[in-house]
Amino acid sequence: MSVSADQIRQALQDRLQPLILDVVDESAEHAGHAGSNGSAWGTHFRVRIGGPSFSSLTRVARHRLVYDAVQHLIDQGIHALAIDWLPHTDPQFPE
Numbered sequence: 001m002s003v004s005a006d007q008i009r010q011a012l013q014d015r016l017q018p019l020i021l022d023v024v025d026e027s028a029e030h031a032g033h034a035g036s037n038g039s040a041w042g043t044h045f046r047v048r049i050g051g052p053s054f055s056s057l058t059r060v061a062r063h064r065l066v067y068d069a070v071q072h073l074i075d076q077g078i079h080a081l082a083i084d085w086l087p088h089t090d091p092q093f094p095e
Contacts, residue, residue: 003073008045015069019051020086043079050086059085 005023012021027044047066054062066083067074074081 002043003045003076003078005045007073008047008070008078011070011073012047012049012066016049016053016065017051018049018054020049022048024048026082043077045078045080046082046084048084048086054085055087 005025009021009023012018012023024046025044026046049066054065057065062085063083066081070078070081
């Protein structure tokens, strides 16, 4: 079973309510690698996330929040989840 970037985005938005959130399906870049499902989508993702509520947390604590929020999707077939933490003042994501 494959997972979509929209499903991840919705789960993170509902649970964590970040100010900055971008989810990219990078599965096509990993075709033929371990964890690939052969469809070139739904297994490898990059999450860019940020907001002031995360700034006081350690990197490990922030990662745990994300993994906890999408655990049900990991169980459905996410093989890899890269997480980039952005300051909520990132110019690419105006408030």
